[in-house]
Amino acid sequence: MTSSPQLDDLILRATAADGSPPFSDGALAQFANGQRELVWEYDAEGHSVGAALDSPAASEFVVDPDARRLGHGARMLDMLTHPARGGAGGAKLFWAHGDHPAARALARHHRLEAVRSLLHLRLENLPSTPAGEPDPSGWSAFTAADSEEWVALNARIFAEHPEQGAITKADLEATMAEAWFDAGDFLLLRDGNELVGYVWLKITTDSAQERCGEFYVVGVSPARQGTGLGGRLMAAGFARLVERGVPCAHLYVEGDNAAALRLYRGLGFAESNVDVQYHYAR
Numbered sequence: 001m002t003s004s005p006q007l008d009d010l011i012l013r014a015t016a017a018d019g020s021p022p023f024s025d026g027a028l029a030q031f032a033n034g035q036r037e038l039v040w041e042y043d044a045e046g047h048s049v050g051a052a053l054d055s056p057a058a059s060e061f062v063v064d065p066d067a068r069r070l071g072h073g074a075r076m077l078d079m080l081t082h083p084a085r086g087g088a089g090g091a092k093l094f095w096a097h098g099d100h101p102a103a104r105a106l107a108r109h110h111r112l113e114a115v116r117s118l119l120h121l122r123l124e125n126l127p128s129t130p131a132g133e134p135d136p137s138g139w140s141a142f143t144a145a146d147s148e149e150w151v152a153l154n155a156r157i158f159a160e161h162p163e164q165g166a167i168t169k170a171d172l173e174a175t176m177a178e179a180w181f182d183a184g185d186f187l188l189l190r191d192g193n194e195l196v197g198y199v200w201l202k203i204t205t206d207s208a209q210e211r212c213g214e215f216y217v218v219g220v221s222p223a224r225q226g227t228g229l230g231g232r233l234m235a236a237g238f239a240r241l242v243e244r245g246v247p248c249a250h251l252y253v254e255g256d257n258a259a260a261l262r263l264y265r266g267l268g269f270a271e272s273n274v275d276v277q278y279h280y281a282r
Contacts, residue, residue: 002028002036004084010051013205014062018275020120022062022097025216026163027053032174038065041076043067050076058249073106081280091281094253099276117255124210124248126238128281130276142186142198147172150188153195158220161254164217180204185244187236189229196221197229199237203246213241215251230263 002008002103014022030036031053041050041063049072052061059080063073079085081092094112096103107114119197142150151169158165175181185201203217215237220229250272 004061006048007038007051010048010062010064013065017065018098018100020275023053023060023282024095024097024163026167026171027058027060029171029174030055032177033170039080041072043070050158052076052080054080056092058095060095060097060101068102074104074109077110080145081282091279094278094280096276099274103276107276107278110280112280115278115279116277117276118252118275119255119261119271120247120250120252120273121264122250122274123267125134126241126249131216138190140188140190142183142200144176146195148190149195150198153198153221154217154219156222163185171193185240187240189233189236194221196224197233199233199240199267201237201240203244211246212250212273213237213244213246215249218251219252230260234263234267272279 002011003172007139009156011022014142024029027036031038036053036055039052039054039061040048041052041061043049048064048068049068050061050063051068052059059074061080077094080094093115094107095118096107117152145183147169151167151172154167180202182203185203187201188195189197197220198217199209199215199219202214203211215234218230218233218237239251249269251264251269252275253264
């Protein structure tokens with residue numbers, strides 16, 4: 001939930017209509033931290049018909065499901081890419097969550113270039129007795145005292161990832177303040193005193209999500225990659241989901257991350273949807 005009940009209502013209705021949320025968790029966290037501005041689109045009668053979370057470098061926006069196919073999306077995109085018309089910047093990035101035909105048509109019309117894809121994978125049936133790590137030593141649930149260490153490791157793991165690798169302690173705290181956050185679903189793995197990996201799960205009670213647990217972030221220390229640690233982290237995540245009574249799992253992965261895709265598909269995950277990132281430059 002955000003600090004705007006009106007925006008929360010729009011998000012819920014758009015998610016129900018589209019099958020995917022209109023805003024990424026990263027954009028929502030930046031909005032909570034003041035790094036993005038909430039911009040509304042209004043019709044001729046002054047009714048809100050769309051919203052954007054905007055910054056000079058990136059923007060995400062959605063048109064109210066009851067006000068689509070009336071040109072509001074084109075007007076919002078035009079405004080968001082022209083500072084003189086109220087937007088925060090010119091050249092910037094846009095996510096199209098769900099890669100819907102209307103979004104593709106809008107991108108073509110405004111000459112936006114697709115630059116990234118984020119695959120949404122699902123595993124419909126979790127193993128009833130996942131092969132987790134038999135020795136519980138080294139595992140612990142996240143605590144606030146782990147914040148700085150986790151942020152530092154996360155930055156190293158995702159050094160080349162434009163969103164995940166840029167997460168700050170303030171971003172982490174904003175996510176921890178979300179209603180869905182449960183420290184018991186955020187598992188850390190240490191070798192001695194060294195944090196070497198983590199698996200962070202997101203479990204919601206939203207009926208639209210069918211109580212399907214998300215592997216929110218899985219990270220392996222660069223020094224330990226290629227050692228099978230990723231499989232151990234996934235097994236620990238499965239075990240936690242089974243413990244919580246969650247029947248299925250899903251996750252997001254970069255479309256060009258071949259190693260991660262091999263791991264996830266080897267575990268039975270299959271593609272469900274795709275998000276596309278577009279670049280606009282005047």
